[in-house]
Amino acid sequence: MNREEILEMLENRQFKELREVLENTHPVDIAECLEEVDDKHIILVFRMLGKDEAAEVFTEMSNDIREVLLNALTDSEIKEVVDEMYLDDFADLLEEMPANVVDHLLMNTDEETRKQVNALLKYPEDSAGSIMNVEYIAFSKDMTVEDAILKIRQVGINRETIYTCYVLEKRKLIGVVSLKELLISGDSRTIEDIMETNLLFVHTHDDQEEAASMINRYGLIAIPVVDNEMRMVGIVTVDDAMEVIEEETTEDISMMAGIVAPSEETYFATSVWQHAKSRFPWLLFLMLSATLSGLVLGHFEAALIAMPILNTFVPMLTGTGGNCGSQSSTLIIRGLATDEIELRDVFKIIFKELGVALCVGALLAIVNGIRIVIMYHNPILAVTLGITLVCTVVLAKTIGCTLPLAAKKCGLDPALMAAPLITTLVDTGTILLYFSIATKIFGI
Amino acid sequence: MNREEILEMLENRQFKELREVLENTHPVDIAECLEEVDDKHIILVFRMLGKDEAAEVFTEMSNDIREVLLNALTDSEIKEVVDEMYLDDFADLLEEMPANVVDHLLMNTDEETRKQVNALLKYPEDSAGSIMNVEYIAFSKDMTVEDAILKIRQVGINRETIYTCYVLEKRKLIGVVSLKELLISGDSRTIEDIMETNLLFVHTHDDQEEAASMINRYGLIAIPVVDNEMRMVGIVTVDDAMEVIEEETTEDISMMAGIVAPSEETYFATSVWQHAKSRFPWLLFLMLSATLSGLVLGHFEAALIAMPILNTFVPMLTGTGGNCGSQSSTLIIRGLATDEIELRDVFKIIFKELGVALCVGALLAIVNGIRIVIMYHNPILAVTLGITLVCTVVLAKTIGCTLPLAAKKCGLDPALMAAPLITTLVDTGTILLYFSIATKIFGI
Numbered sequence: 001m002n003r004e005e006i007l008e009m010l011e012n013r014q015f016k017e018l019r020e021v022l023e024n025t026h027p028v029d030i031a032e033c034l035e036e037v038d039d040k041h042i043i044l045v046f047r048m049l050g051k052d053e054a055a056e057v058f059t060e061m062s063n064d065i066r067e068v069l070l071n072a073l074t075d076s077e078i079k080e081v082v083d084e085m086y087l088d089d090f091a092d093l094l095e096e097m098p099a100n101v102v103d104h105l106l107m108n109t110d111e112e113t114r115k116q117v118n119a120l121l122k123y124p125e126d127s128a129g130s131i132m133n134v135e136y137i138a139f140s141k142d143m144t145v146e147d148a149i150l151k152i153r154q155v156g157i158n159r160e161t162i163y164t165c166y167v168l169e170k171r172k173l174i175g176v177v178s179l180k181e182l183l184i185s186g187d188s189r190t191i192e193d194i195m196e197t198n199l200l201f202v203h204t205h206d207d208q209e210e211a212a213s214m215i216n217r218y219g220l221i222a223i224p225v226v227d228n229e230m231r232m233v234g235i236v237t238v239d240d241a242m243e244v245i246e247e248e249t250t251e252d253i254s255m256m257a258g259i260v261a262p263s264e265e266t267y268f269a270t271s272v273w274q275h276a277k278s279r280f281p282w283l284l285f286l287m288l289s290a291t292l293s294g295l296v297l298g299h300f301e302a303a304l305i306a307m308p309i310l311n312t313f314v315p316m317l318t319g320t321g322g323n324c325g326s327q328s329s330t331l332i333i334r335g336l337a338t339d340e341i342e343l344r345d346v347f348k349i350i351f352k353e354l355g356v357a358l359c360v361g362a363l364l365a366i367v368n369g370i371r372i373v374i375m376y377h378n379p380i381l382a383v384t385l386g387i388t389l390v391c392t393v394v395l396a397k398t399i400g401c402t403l404p405l406a407a408k409k410c411g412l413d414p415a416l417m418a419a420p421l422i423t424t425l426v427d428t429g430t431i432l433l434y435f436s437i438a439t440k441i442f443g444i
Numbered sequence: 445m446n447r448e449e450i451l452e453m454l455e456n457r458q459f460k461e462l463r464e465v466l467e468n469t470h471p472v473d474i475a476e477c478l479e480e481v482d483d484k485h486i487i488l489v490f491r492m493l494g495k496d497e498a499a500e501v502f503t504e505m506s507n508d509i510r511e512v513l514l515n516a517l518t519d520s521e522i523k524e525v526v527d528e529m530y531l532d533d534f535a536d537l538l539e540e541m542p543a544n545v546v547d548h549l550l551m552n553t554d555e556e557t558r559k560q561v562n563a564l565l566k567y568p569e570d571s572a573g574s575i576m577n578v579e580y581i582a583f584s585k586d587m588t589v590e591d592a593i594l595k596i597r598q599v600g601i602n603r604e605t606i607y608t609c610y611v612l613e614k615r616k617l618i619g620v621v622s623l624k625e626l627l628i629s630g631d632s633r634t635i636e637d638i639m640e641t642n643l644l645f646v647h648t649h650d651d652q653e654e655a656a657s658m659i660n661r662y663g664l665i666a667i668p669v670v671d672n673e674m675r676m677v678g679i680v681t682v683d684d685a686m687e688v689i690e691e692e693t694t695e696d697i698s699m700m701a702g703i704v705a706p707s708e709e710t711y712f713a714t715s716v717w718q719h720a721k722s723r724f725p726w727l728l729f730l731m732l733s734a735t736l737s738g739l740v741l742g743h744f745e746a747a748l749i750a751m752p753i754l755n756t757f758v759p760m761l762t763g764t765g766g767n768c769g770s771q772s773s774t775l776i777i778r779g780l781a782t783d784e785i786e787l788r789d790v791f792k793i794i795f796k797e798l799g800v801a802l803c804v805g806a807l808l809a810i811v812n813g814i815r816i817v818i819m820y821h822n823p824i825l826a827v828t829l830g831i832t833l834v835c836t837v838v839l840a841k842t843i844g845c846t847l848p849l850a851a852k853k854c855g856l857d858p859a860l861m862a863a864p865l866i867t868t869l870v871d872t873g874t875i876l877l878y879f880s881i882a883t884k885i886f887g888i
Contacts, residue, residue, distance in 0.1 A: 257774035330701035
């Protein structure tokens with residue numbers, strides 16, 4: 001990363017040196033660096049880049065900076081960038097720019113590209129079709145290995161990935177050949193002879209997550225995307241898959257913290273008001289739900305007045321319950337997300353969690369009991385809290401492991417059943433358990 | 445997925461059909477299927493597989509099943525599998541098997557392989573060296589494109605990835621050439637002419653996460669691993685990178701839920717006692733910390749006796765505080781993990797979070813105020829709770845966003861500063877705020 005270096009050179013107007021540094025800097029790093037440069041300098045730096053590099057840097061930039069550039073560059077400059085971009089990146093760009101910029105972009109695009117991009121844009125957001133690339137290498141089954149290699153050497157320059165090639169018959173996908181297989185086979189063998197016919201593919205309307213998880217599961221470099229008649233329409237590549245997985249994980253983690261529909265923008269690009277809007281709904285729901293715990297607590301007012309010390313243990317009990325519950329729900333939600341846990345495992349899971357709950361609950365009860373005896377010299381109180389702790393932990397772990405599974409069963413996102421909701425539910429249960437047990441034992 | 449089909453055929457002893465189905469099933473799916481088969485049948489199915497396929501299935505299996513197999517197969521069968529395995533997978537296997545199985549494995553390995561594996565095993569766990577593959581394609585800079593393609597076609601069969609090739613001079617890495625670049629260049633050009641010299645690489649002792657995140661950031665298929673003298677020692681491939689990212693994310697998410705050192709085993713492969721051990725430490729720490737909130741609550745016993753209704757709002761206030769805090773901390777922790785947020789952004793973040801806190805706090809205060817006026821006809825109580833809510837949300841969001849950044853600054857894992865700890869801290873603060881405000885307003 002030469003970020004500091006580049007910023008300094010800009011400041012000192014050492015343009016010749018800058019051009020050299022830029023040549024040796026990866027487009028991803030240049031794009032990141034431009035985020036911190038003022039508008040005038042962005043255009044200056046951008047114009048220093050080579051044609052290929054400019055398109056790559058442009059693809060990696062944030063939308064704000066792209067807009068600045070598109071408004072400042074000349075038509076012919078825009079055309080140069082657009083011509084070098086991959087079609088799927090160009091389609092993304094069109095989706096993300098305001099209408100006037102889109103018009104400007106389309107004006108600088110040829111008929112053919114416009115048609116292909118329009119086809120890409122009609123796939124639903126987050127579908128495999130929406131992230132696929134329509135440029136790939138296709139063979140027919142009667143080509144020889146020699147022909148195939150020759151074809152790659154001739155057309156490969158325009159294809160995003162040439163490492164997996166696809167065998168089509170009347171536009172239908174009938175086989176795949178990895179470039180590795182191709183290169184290690186004898187020149188005179190036919191494609192049909194060496195192609196893999198046990199096909200892995202996704203449909204255009206499948207979720208992009210499906211494509212990404214198949215690439216991950218089978219260690220692929222790309223996966224073909226087909227329509228309902230098995231006609232090949234594009235490929236999703238492993239770098240797109242990694243991006244999808246990162247996005248989906250961020251979405252899951254945010255949801256697990258009670259943040260609704262996190263924007264796909266970065267933390268900083270999201271406005272304060274948008275942040276507030278995505279965090280408020282769950283907070284409101286949970287605040288209102290938490291009044292239930294309050295009502296239960298109110299119900300035991302008499303017991304509290306008779307024995308005020310009971311109240312001091314409420315935060316410890318509800319806290320422990322909440323933490324136990326969110327440990328279990330987190331493990332289950334993550335297990336479901338990575339396909340390590342499946343719905344049919346529900347009884348095995350409950351059984352395991354009960355075991356863990358009893359171990360952990362007993363240990364906590366013992367430590368807490370010792371503390372109570374030392375601080376309050378009250379063994380009965382220690383026993384009361386011990387029994388409550390074990391019951392709370394068992395309750396929390398049971399709720400924590402079953403709710404995500406239940407959500408999955410109902411077709412909801414398991415990540416909804418995470419710490420915030422579990423904690424609120426367990427709070428009420430814990431308070432109810434605690435005072436029921438305490439009033440019994442102390443005969444209040 | 446033909447899991448049901450395979451299990452049924454095993455049960456009905458339709459071995460001929462089974463062999464056919466297995467031929468058309470991906471090794472990953474076969475391995476998953478074997479997890480549900482009893483030991484006797486595992487060996488039976490495994491012996492039906494072709495040589496290549498057997499090694500791939502073996503690589504994908506869980507350790508339990510591998511052990512079963514290694515104890516049942518003959519020496520020559522084991523040798524066949526080991527010979528087909530990639531060296532890095534074999535090194536992993538040796539690390540994970542019990543000593544007697546390891547001896548047995550090494551007995552069936554030739555001298556050369558043993559030496560290479562030993563070299564791999566000496567890299568620290570979770571380092572780039574420990575996950576790299578030592579088989580890759582290397583060129584010298586004066587080779588022509590034609591020579592290079594010929595070399596790949598001759599030796600490529602044994603290399604895990606041939607899509608990026610490395611240019612070495614006295615064993616030092618001086619350039620990379622993608623297979624794509626190679627194929628689209630004229631036969632007579634030299635490697636030096638077309639190689640990329642602006643190198644991306646990691647060192648053997650770098651964290652595996654570093655290698656994975658570079659592959660992700662720059663969209664690579666593989667990244668070279670070099671020693672301190674820039675001598676090339678191996679490559680990390682994109683499929684390994686995806687695995688590392690998945691593992692590290694699971695580790696982060698677990699830590700964020702207060703689970704210490706989650707085992708790398710699956711949920712089910714981890715024993716109840718191990719689960720309990722990894723969950724107990726944080727629960728204990730948090731239980732003891734929560735007694736602080738209890739003590740604060742005890743401190744205000746007089747106020748509670750004078751006005752018992754105050755107690756019913758404690759769960760709502762602490763719950764809201766905890767949720768607000770964990771929303772902020774989660775966003776920051778995830779932002780740090782994906783490199784979207786950096787340490788130097790600390791003031792921008794605090795400023796943003798304060799804005800969000802005021803918006804969200806005010807909205808919650810209004811909704812809650814209306815509820816209180818309707819239910820209790822007590823506007824002063826509504827105002828008291830409103831002020832407390834706004835203060836709590838501001839406190840929670842400030843703690844939630846600063847602690848992960850502080851942890852990062854101190855070289856700790858930001859994921860430690862997640863919901864469980866934040867909630868406990870915010871609980872105490874909330875109760876203190878609430879009773880300070882209430883006793884002032886009501887003059888108790």
